[in-house]
Amino acid sequence: MEVPILKQGQYLIASIxxxxxxxxxxxxxxxxxxxVGRFRARGVIVDVTALDVMDSFAVRTLRDIAxxxxxxxxxxxxxxxxPEVAFAMVQLGLTLxxxxxxxxxxxxxxxxxxxxxxxxxxxxxxxxxx
Amino acid sequence: xxxxxxxxxSPPAGLAVExxxxxxxxxxxxAHLRQNRTQLREEWxxxxxxxxxxxxxxxxxxxxxxxxxxxxxxxxxxxGTFEALQxxxxxxxxxxxxxxxxxxxxxxxxxxxxxxLARSLFAKYHEDFDKLNRILDAYEPAANRxxxxxxxxxxxxxxxxxxxxxEAIRELSTPVLQVRERLLILPIIGVIDPQRARxxxxxxxxxxxxxxxxxxxxxxxxxAAMDSNVANHLVQTVEASRLLGGTVIxxxxxxxxxxxxxxxxxxxxxxxxxxxxxxxxxxxxxLLGYKVVPLEELAPKA
Numbered sequence: 001m002e003v004p005i006l007k008q009g010q011y012l013i014a015s016i017x018x019x020x021x022x023x024x025x026x027x028x029x030x031x032x033x034x035x036v037g038r039f040r041a042r043g044v045i046v047d048v049t050a051l052d053v054m055d056s057f058a059v060r061t062l063r064d065i066a067x068x069x070x071x072x073x074x075x076x077x078x079x080x081x082x083p084e085v086a087f088a089m090v091q092l093g094l095t096l097x098x099x100x101x102x103x104x105x106x107x108x109x110x111x112x113x114x115x116x117x118x119x120x121x122x123x124x125x126x127x128x129x130x
Numbered sequence: 131x132x133x134x135x136x137x138x139x140s141p142p143a144g145l146a147v148e149x150x151x152x153x154x155x156x157x158x159x160x161a162h163l164r165q166n167r168t169q170l171r172e173e174w175x176x177x178x179x180x181x182x183x184x185x186x187x188x189x190x191x192x193x194x195x196x197x198x199x200x201x202x203x204x205x206x207x208x209x210g211t212f213e214a215l216q217x218x219x220x221x222x223x224x225x226x227x228x229x230x231x232x233x234x235x236x237x238x239x240x241x242x243x244x245x246x247l248a249r250s251l252f253a254k255y256h257e258d259f260d261k262l263n264r265i266l267d268a269y270e271p272a273a274n275r276x277x278x279x280x281x282x283x284x285x286x287x288x289x290x291x292x293x294x295x296x297e298a299i300r301e302l303s304t305p306v307l308q309v310r311e312r313l314l315i316l317p318i319i320g321v322i323d324p325q326r327a328r329x330x331x332x333x334x335x336x337x338x339x340x341x342x343x344x345x346x347x348x349x350x351x352x353x354a355a356m357d358s359n360v361a362n363h364l365v366q367t368v369e370a371s372r373l374l375g376g377t378v379i380x381x382x383x384x385x386x387x388x389x390x391x392x393x394x395x396x397x398x399x400x401x402x403x404x405x406x407x408x409x410x411x412x413x414x415x416x417l418l419g420y421k422v423v424p425l426e427e428l429a430p431k432a
Binding site: 078079081083084085086087089090091095096101102103104107111 | 331335338339344366367369370371372
């Protein structure tokens with residue numbers, strides 16, 4: 001199933017609706033990385049609220065999306081990880097290190113707005129985040 | 131029960147009384163126990179004291195309980211129904227468990243009563259060996275069942291209390307409190323075992339979700355010791371919270387725990403730690419963009 005990618009101002013929002021195959025995930029990664037450039041997006045939000053399982057491939061793909069998008073000039077935030085999913089991920093050692101996370105879409109947008117503000121304050125085009 | 135004839139009064143239900151002969155013997159037995167009630171009761175209470183059972187209770191109390199147990203005992207033998215005895219055993223257990231009466235004492239006194247009664251039967255029927263045998267045949271299964279009922283009742287009551295307390299402790303042990311919009315504190319007190327650690331994490335993650343928390347202060351001032359398992363669990367909790375968008379600040383690490391953690395080499399570099407709860411909350415407020423200011427500073431200067 002293809003994941004719809006919406007454009008909202010400077011941000012791209014990918015809202016995952018159901019469980020994805022590895023191929024779907026790879027497709028999502030390619031589509032997002034390509035569109036970051038096409039729409040000159042400054043931020044990417046991947047909403048995983050609907051996922052009740054997150055395997056290592058999914059986590060790695062999300063991390064890759066974040067790193068690739070950053071190379072293309074956009075900050076990524078993963079939103080909507082369920083409490084049970086978070087706990088399972090941590091136990092499996094899949095901690096999405098170096099990738100921003102937020103509670104839900106609203107929080108994700110607030111986070112990206114914050115990043116944008118910081119950029120302006122620092123007067124630089126890119127912000128390096130740990 | 132098929133051998134029961136119609137014209138006779140029905141034998142007690144629920145008991146392993148197969149023939150009317152047994153029923154008659156039991157009736158005789160009950161009559162004997164009723165007749166010698168005072169003397170047998172006293173003998174029993176004496177033997178309880180001598181065996182140093184129920185040391186948590188006074189002699190008068192022992193005698194009073196002995197009387198009730200005795201009457202219930204005889205009644206169970208007579209009616210063959212054990213519900214009343216069961217209820218009494220539960221009630222008795224409820225009263226004596228808080229006073230520290232142990233299982234072996236309860237089993238001990240019931241077995242003593244069994245012995246006292248059996249002795250009195252020996253004394254009464256020692257001339258008619260055949261009759262004694264038949265009386266004992268009727269008495270023993272019933273007496274065993276009575277002993278069983280009381281002992282099981284006691285143990286069940288004890289287990290119920292233990293379960294209840296565990297439940298209470300579990301509920302008490304993981305309060306997640308909101309101190310400010312989007313700021314939660316989780317004070318941890320006491321020993322953390324794997325089960326509790328897991329429950330703690332689950333509760334915290336759920337609370338982050340429902341309260342839409344951004345910052346969580348975990349205060350472990352009340353945790354006396356920490357091993358690598360618990361430390362790793364704490365790290366996992368911090369990471370899982372981050373996945374939900376929450377920042378965790380750990381406060382109140384005692385000098386002992388700090389030394390242990392460094393000695394056993396737990397990697398806490400990912401964790402934000404602040405000395406005490408106050409500092410933790412101040413740091414959290416800073417992250418959330420709050421600043422606590424005395425009211426005078428806000429008042430317009432005259």
